[in-house]
Amino acid sequence: MSPNGNTTENPHTSPATDDAVIVVEDLWRTYDMGSEQQVNALSGVSLTINRNEYVAIMGPSGSGKSTLMNLIGCLDTPSKGKYWLSGQLVSDLNDDQLARIRNKEIGFVFQTFNLLARATALHNVELPLIYNGTPAAARIERAKQVLTDVGLESRMNHKPNELSGGQRQRVAIARALVNSPSIILADEPTGNLDSKTGLEIMQLFDHLHAQGNTIVLVTHEPEIAQYAHRVVHIRDGLIFSDEPSKRMR
Numbered sequence: 001m002s003p004n005g006n007t008t009e010n011p012h013t014s015p016a017t018d019d020a021v022i023v024v025e026d027l028w029r030t031y032d033m034g035s036e037q038q039v040n041a042l043s044g045v046s047l048t049i050n051r052n053e054y055v056a057i058m059g060p061s062g063s064g065k066s067t068l069m070n071l072i073g074c075l076d077t078p079s080k081g082k083y084w085l086s087g088q089l090v091s092d093l094n095d096d097q098l099a100r101i102r103n104k105e106i107g108f109v110f111q112t113f114n115l116l117a118r119a120t121a122l123h124n125v126e127l128p129l130i131y132n133g134t135p136a137a138a139r140i141e142r143a144k145q146v147l148t149d150v151g152l153e154s155r156m157n158h159k160p161n162e163l164s165g166g167q168r169q170r171v172a173i174a175r176a177l178v179n180s181p182s183i184i185l186a187d188e189p190t191g192n193l194d195s196k197t198g199l200e201i202m203q204l205f206d207h208l209h210a211q212g213n214t215i216v217l218v219t220h221e222p223e224i225a226q227y228a229h230r231v232v233h234i235r236d237g238l239i240f241s242d243e244p245s246k247r248m249r
Contacts, residue, residue: 020084021182021214022049022072027081027091029067041067043237044081049183049216054209056217056225056245059234066187068234069218073106073185074098086182103131107176107184111191113168115160121147121171122156128179139178146174150204166197173204183214190224202227 029042042064049055059065070076071083074090077098083091090101108114115124122143129139147156150170160168169189176184186205190198205227209215217228225231229248233240 018087019050020048021051021053021086022047022216023082023084024048024068024071025082027068027071027083028079029064029071029076030079040237042071042078045234045237045239047232047239047242049214051182051214052209052212054205054215054217054227054229056219056228056231057234058219058222058225058231059240060220063234064237065218065220065234067237069185069187069216072183072216073108074102103128104179105182107179107181109169109172109176109184109186109189111188113160113172113192115168115171115175117160120157120159121152121163121167121174124160124171125175125178128175132179142178143174146177147171149177150174164197165193166200169193169197169201170204173201173208177208177213183216184208185216185218187218188220189217190219190221198224 024045024047027042027045028040031039031041033039045064045068057065057068067076071078074085077093078091081091082089085101085105088101090098093101116127122140125143125147126139129142134142144153144156147153150173152167152170152174155163155167160171163171189205190201193201202224205215205217215228217225219225226245226247228245230242231245232242
């Protein structure tokens with residue numbers, strides 16, 4: 001009990017509801033630039049994203065959106081504040097613990113695809129399952145299933161240089177899905193694609209969201225952000241606005 005008679009809150013327990021996948025509370029990220037100069041990339045961000053939400057995070061270069069993405073993706077740790085992912089406090093974990101969380105809970109989709117050039121689409125998608133020790137037969141079956149889900153059942157044995165840009169991004173999306181993660185974190189997923197192919201990829205994200213996936217999309221393009229159902233604008237390390245997208249109004 002606290003001195004005032006109230007029950008003391010457990011600092012490791014997320015303050016949000018059971019539906020929350022991402023909860024960040026007063027999140028700061030400060031970089032030491034030398035000569036006693038510090039820069040705050042994030043200055044006290046608080047944000048909750050629920051299961052099966054489709055959220056776009058927008059902001060100009062230097063706004064802090066990439067820093068927030070790195071923290072949400074467990075690629076970095078905050079200087080101050082707390083972050084819960086699927087109810088687990090991850091803001092205090094070490095690098096090895098964060099790596100395990102990333103592989104289990106987060107599916108990444110990058111602008112540059114990040115595929116192994118000499119590996120087939122099937123092997124690229126298998127990789128997260130290899131890292132977590134899934135037996136060979138089970139991981140091949142699962143990888144084939146998600147490649148089929150993204151429309152690449154006929155291209156499984158092709159290497160990235162034998163695939164179009166849109167097909168490479170579909171491989172990357174299948175790889176993101178293979179572990180059934182808590183969230184899909186997509187960083188400028190159409191940035192290297194022509195407009196027609198970009199539209200096809202965004203339609204695929206719509207389909208994935210309709211199937212129950214939680215999607216966090218980081219973009220600087222307003223027309224891409226409007227595919228999401230909620231748009232969070234970051235400016236100068238703070239949330240400037242958080243509102244439904246135009247498609248939801």
